[in-house]
Amino acid sequence: MTKDELKSVLKVKEMEEILELIEEAESGELAELEIVESLGLLRDETLNKEVLRVLKEEGVSIIYISGNDA
Template sequence: MTKEQLIRELQEKGMTEMLELIEDAETGHLQELELVESIGLVYGRELNEALLNVLKELGVTLIYVTEEDE
């Protein structure tokens, strides 16, 4: 899924918070993101992988934590 396709799908689903993450990554305001790998950011494996890939392409470092760490 391209970045444009991902943005369109997020817009259609009303996922403004995820769109803001992409915008913050584009402007350099988001450099690191902590998340629990087993949970991800959004529901749906394909959409979640696409979002994480776009964030990585934009230079965001993903830091995976365990559920016990949180």
């Protein structure tokens, strides 16, 4: 899935906060993101993987934390 396709899917699903994360990554405002490893960002596993891939491509460091650290 291309970044534009992903953004379209997120718009249709009204996932504005995730779209904002991608926009912040594109503009260089987001350098790193902490995620609870067992939860991810989204419940949809496919979308979650795609969003994380795009964020990484934009240079965002993904930091996984355990549920105990959250």
